[in-house]
Each structure stands twice: as C-alpha cells, then as structure tokens.
Amino acid sequence: MASNTPTLLVEDLKTYFYTKAGVAKAVDGVSFSVAKGEVLGLVGESGSGKTVTGFSIIGLVDPPGKVAGGRILFNGEDITGASEERMRRLRGSRIAMIFQDPMMTLNPVLRIDTQMIEAVQAHDKVDRKTAFERSRDALGQVGIPSPEERLKAYPHQFSGGMRQRVAIAIALLHKPDLIIADEPTTALDVTIQGQILYEVQKLCRERGMSLIWITHDLAVVAGLADAICVMYAGRIVETGAIAQVIDQPLHPYTHGLIGSVPSHNRRGQPLAQIPGMAPSLLNMPQGCAFHPRCPRADAKCLEIPGVTTPRQPDHRVRCFHPHAGAAA
Amino acid sequence: MSVYIIRRLLQAVLVVAAMSVLVFAGVFMIGDPADILISDDADQAERQRLIESLGLDLPVHMQYLRFLAKALQGDLGTSFVFNEPALLLILDRMPATLELAFSALLLAVVFGIPLGMWAGLKPDSLASKSIMAGSILGFSLPTFWVGIMIIMIFAVMLGWLPSGGRGTTRELFGIDVSFLTVDGLLHLVLPAVNLALLKISLAVRLTRAGTREVIHQDYVKFARAKGLHPRRIVLVHVLKNILIPVITVLGLEFGSLIAFSVVTETVFAWPGMGKLIIDSINQLDRPVVVAYLMITVCMFIVINLIVDLLYSLLDPRVRLQDVKG
Ligand SMILES: Nc1ncnc2c1ncn2[C@@H]1O[C@H](COP(=O)(O)OP(=O)(O)OP(=O)(O)O)[C@@H](O)[C@H]1O
Ligand code: SF4
Numbered sequence A: 001m002a003s004n005t006p007t008l009l010v011e012d013l014k015t016y017f018y019t020k021a022g023v024a025k026a027v028d029g030v031s032f033s034v035a036k037g038e039v040l041g042l043v044g045e046s047g048s049g050k051t052v053t054g055f056s057i058i059g060l061v062d063p064p065g066k067v068a069g070g071r072i073l074f075n076g077e078d079i080t081g082a083s084e085e086r087m088r089r090l091r092g093s094r095i096a097m098i099f100q101d102p103m104m105t106l107n108p109v110l111r112i113d114t115q116m117i118e119a120v121q122a123h124d125k126v127d128r129k130t131a132f133e134r135s136r137d138a139l140g141q142v143g144i145p146s147p148e149e150r151l152k153a154y155p156h157q158f159s160g161g162m163r164q165r166v167a168i169a170i171a172l173l174h175k176p177d178l179i180i181a182d183e184p185t186t187a188l189d190v191t192i193q194g195q196i197l198y199e200v201q202k203l204c205r206e207r208g209m210s211l212i213w214i215t216h217d218l219a220v221v222a223g224l225a226d227a228i229c230v231m232y233a234g235r236i237v238e239t240g241a242i243a244q245v246i247d248q249p250l251h252p253y254t255h256g257l258i259g260s261v262p263s264h265n266r267r268g269q270p271l272a273q274i275p276g277m278a279p280s281l282l283n284m285p286q287g288c289a290f291h292p293r294c295p296r297a298d299a300k301c302l303e304i305p306g307v308t309t310p311r312q313p314d315h316r317v318r319c320f321h322p323h324a325g326a327a328a
Numbered sequence B: 001m002s003v004y005i006i007r008r009l010l011q012a013v014l015v016v017a018a019m020s021v022l023v024f025a026g027v028f029m030i031g032d033p034a035d036i037l038i039s040d041d042a043d044q045a046e047r048q049r050l051i052e053s054l055g056l057d058l059p060v061h062m063q064y065l066r067f068l069a070k071a072l073q074g075d076l077g078t079s080f081v082f083n084e085p086a087l088l089l090i091l092d093r094m095p096a097t098l099e100l101a102f103s104a105l106l107l108a109v110v111f112g113i114p115l116g117m118w119a120g121l122k123p124d125s126l127a128s129k130s131i132m133a134g135s136i137l138g139f140s141l142p143t144f145w146v147g148i149m150i151i152m153i154f155a156v157m158l159g160w161l162p163s164g165g166r167g168t169t170r171e172l173f174g175i176d177v178s179f180l181t182v183d184g185l186l187h188l189v190l191p192a193v194n195l196a197l198l199k200i201s202l203a204v205r206l207t208r209a210g211t212r213e214v215i216h217q218d219y220v221k222f223a224r225a226k227g228l229h230p231r232r233i234v235l236v237h238v239l240k241n242i243l244i245p246v247i248t249v250l251g252l253e254f255g256s257l258i259a260f261s262v263v264t265e266t267v268f269a270w271p272g273m274g275k276l277i278i279d280s281i282n283q284l285d286r287p288v289v290v291a292y293l294m295i296t297v298c299m300f301i302v303i304n305l306i307v308d309l310l311y312s313l314l315d316p317r318v319r320l321q322d323v324k325g
C-alpha cells in the first residue's frame, strides 16, 4: 500500500434517519481525510452530527438510520458496503471507538477482565492467560494503579474517569490504525479531562495511530489536533489545519465559536454567544443552514453555498461571505 | 453476607409469627370446633371435659399460646378425616406438588426465555409476532379451561398422554418422584404444561421487554465496537443482564405456582397438596387447612430468601451494598 494513502478518507458521506416525522439528514455530504498519525478535531454544537459521523465510519448506525450515500475508504479499502463480518473484524482491531459516556460504556454485570479478555480474543487466537496479561498491561499503560487487582472488579467499583481509562485501554488493545474518540472527557471533571486528553494524545503519537477527536469544545482540540473540521447541521462548514482555522477562521459560525471560548475573550467582558439555536434536522432552513443566526447573511444565502478556498488551498469553507480579511 | 442472612432470618421469624396469629384468628375463631368435634348425644360433663382438654375455655390469648407451643413442637393438630397429624399429611403430599411446580418453572425458563429473546431481537418478524400473540393467549385463558382442553385433545381424542395421577413413581432420596420413570414422565407432561402456560407467557414478556431495553444500551454498542461476535453479544452481554430481573420475578412467582397448582392438581387428579387442601376445605378438616396455610407461608418466605440470595449472586452491584450494609 502506498504510504501516502490516508488512513481514512470520507467522501460525500450521507447518513439519514428515516423517522415517522420525516427524513433527518444527520450527516449530509461530509468529506474529510485523516492521514497516518494525524489528529483530527471534529467540532460542532450538540446535534450537529458528530457522533453519527463516527458511527457511520465503524458501521454501527442503528435503524432507522442508514448510510444513504458516499464512500468511506479505510487504508484504501472501500468499507461502505462491506459485509458485517468484514466490519466486525475491523472494529476493535483496526478501528476503535471510545464513547461519550463512560458510565454507560462497560457492561455492569461483567467483570473488567471478562470485558477485556473477550476484546483480545475477538481478534487474536490467544489463550486466556496471554489475553489476561495483555489486558493487565493495557490497564497499566492508561495509568490505572495495581491493574492485576482492578481487573477482578466490576465497573461500578470504578469512578467515571477510571471507567473511561478502561474504555481507552480496550480501544488500544489491538493498536488500531484509527481511534474515534467521541467526546470522551465531557462527562468528567476538568482535571481528569486534562489528564486523559494528554494521555490519549501521547499514546497515539507513540504508536503512530490516527485519531479523530470529537468535541463541542473548540478549546479542547486547539491544543491537541493537527487539523480541524467544523460541523454545523450535518455538514462540514470549515476545515483546515489547526492554525488556519483557529487563527484565521473563515466561516461566521467558526468565528462565533472562537468568540465563545473564554481564553479568546477580553477579561471582564461577558462571553460572546452565538445567538439563536441549532436548527431542527426535520425543519432545515432553506439554503445555508446557518443563515437564521448569521450576522453576514443576505439574500444570496438562501441557496446552498459550495466549498471554496478563498485564502489557502487546504483551508476550505462553505460560505458565500467568508471572513477573508484580518484575523478575528 | 452472613449478617444479611441472619437479619433476613429474623425478619422471617417475625413474619411467621404474624401469620400464625392471622391463621389462628382466621380459622380457630370462626365457629366453634366443639360443635363439630363433640357428638350431640354427649352429656354436659363429657362436653365440659372435652372443651377443657382442647383448651376452648381459656381466654383467646391463652388459646393462641397453646396453639403456638404445640406448633413449635411440630404439632399443627390432627386431621378429623384421616385421624393423622395434619403436618405429616401435608408433608406426604408436598413432593408431588413440588415436582409439578418445579417442572412448570423449568418449562417457563426453557421455553419462555429463548422465545422472549427471539421476540426482543427480531420484533418485526412473523415468528416474533406469533410468539407475542401466543403469550397473550397464555395470559388470558383460564388455567382450568386450558387443562380440560388439553385433556380433551391429548388424552381423550389423540390418546397420546395419560390425563390423571402421577403414574409410576420411583424413590429418590426417600421421596417418591414421577420424572424418573417413563410412565411417570408421561403423566407429568400435561399437568406441567398446564401449570407452566401462564409462567411461560410471563417469561416471554419479561424477557422480550428486557431484551428490547438492553440491546439499545451503550454497553451493547460498545461490545459491537469491540468487534465481538454477535453470538457472544447476545448470549453473554444481553442475556446476563436480562436474566437478573427475569430470574428474580420467576423465582418469586414460584410461590404462586404452588398456589395455582390447586387448580391444575384438581383438574388432573394430581395427588399433591393442592388437591388435599381442596378436599379438606370441602370436608371442613380445619387442622389440615391451618397446617397448609402455615406451611405455605414458610415456603413463600424460604423462596423469597433464596431468590434474594440468587439475585445478589447474579448482580454484582447488589453484593457490594450487602457488604457495606
Ligand atoms: N436514532 C435516531 N433517530 C432519529 N434521529 C437521530 C437518531 N440518532 C441521531 N439522530 C439525529 O442525528 C442528529 C445528530 O446526532 P449526533 O448524535 O450525531 O449529534 P452530536 O453532534 O454527536 O451531538 P452531541 O454533542 O449532543 O453528542 C441529531 O440531531 C438527531 O436529530
Ligand atoms: S453562507 Fe451566508 S448565511 Fe451561510 S454562513 Fe455564509 S454568510 Fe452566513
């Protein structure tokens, strides 16, 4: 395989939910790529389609949802229409996912060792003892003290932060090529957030793994990611290298997001909020989905803007009137 | 854990004591046993002597204490009809009832849980809809009517299975059981199915509801994200979670299985406690009725205790609380 093949290439991905009330286009034409060893931040408000994007990649979109179009290439292989068995072999082994809520991720009635050993044995034909040792080492690596004893415990005997470490250890068991981390720290308190963020980043860098870090908090990815995708209502509205997007945002929505991060705000002033609410997927505004909340909107915005690169070729935006001028 | 068991046993003693008051009041205070026990031609002195010997001249609380003292020695009175200790009569019939109830419970587990899981995993399939329709029938048709119907069909019309009695029994640990002989097993089938029908329906519904809930939990999705085989997800991750409530409820229902066996035993002439109690009520054989009620209370308590212990074994989250408590 050529070394310049990206770990993940997503092209025009469409994931729709066919509900009784209508078709919810949770992901509607999303394209991005993640190079080997790259960390991509996927940012957007609640309901913008980040989690659905992640589940689409590992093939775990549940009915009434369905991948309705587009292609997903993983290490060059088109996995969009792959068989369930092929996807099972990839999941946990080559592509791992860490979920949003650590309290719900582990099965409450199974011991940690059971849940880790089965994950090892799902992909490698090794005996229980080897699987146990690998699980123990993996727990040690994510900073769980006395892992041998802790393996015998049940999830309820762990704190939220410790459970998320277990989930991370499980994700790392097979040294996957790609980890999708779906806001793994949102449910945790701030100090634990920082630790886990640091550790995941370190482990990924050490092993050359690609990482998609999903969050609604721009400040979190600013110090972590190489590149960033900003999602709004199922579409990527801006994407580029981290410095480009943070320092010189093009899209009015990204501008708003940056304005609402405390560190970018002048002391003593109230935080800038993006006025209005995210649109309902079943009742999308005509044209640019952001126009009801956009300070730059005009009549032109009643059509759907295409992708343009007004400043640099790899800094893409979907907007008729991007901030092409000075930085925010 | 042992502290927990001791506490539960103390609670059990209190419940039995309270029930004994109720049973005593309910059965011994209604009507005068002397009227039944003493023949009309007995003279006044003889009558007086009998009343004194039975303690019927004592105040109520003294009568109760006498009853209690005797009960503690294992004497729950002597059957008027059989002229045998009531307790022995019932213990004699108990294995037949327990065998029937256990068979029914086994059927409920063996058929109810897999069918319920299927219905929960594939809710839109034709098979699942048939299973659910069947469980509604199982719930709504009265046990005695179903019993008569299956006797009509399988015993009378088709002649496949016997319709009454226990058949040939064989001794197991000093107790006569039917299931060890072919003839006994054949006799067991129809009454066990009849008694089980309601519980199978219950198990199907509980399991289906549990499955529907559990398969949408994050931990099942995470198990899939780990790349586990679907079979392992269903048989370990899903099943282990739904077994906890299903086993608990079915265990608690075991008591009602014994109570409902009254109907089935009557329809199938199954010589168990249920048939005995119906006969005893008809013949106003009070000591047997009292003994039956007391034994049933004790059985309910024991069942509840066992189910609680089982529950704490199955659910790790409960165990921890017990250690603390
Ligand atoms: N099971 C479902 N049925 C119908 N619609 C769904 C379903 N799951 C998701 N959606 C739709 O997809 C949209 C995107 O959901 P998603 O979970 O991807 O958002 P998110 O960006 O991860 O938000 P959050 O930050 O709250 O996690 C939701 O607004 C919802 O309308
Ligand atoms: S296209 Fe128009 S409405 Fe949409 S973000 Fe750009 S300026 Fe605002």
Ligand SMILES: [Mg+2]
Pocket: A050, A051, A052, A100, A182
């Ligand atoms: Mg989400």
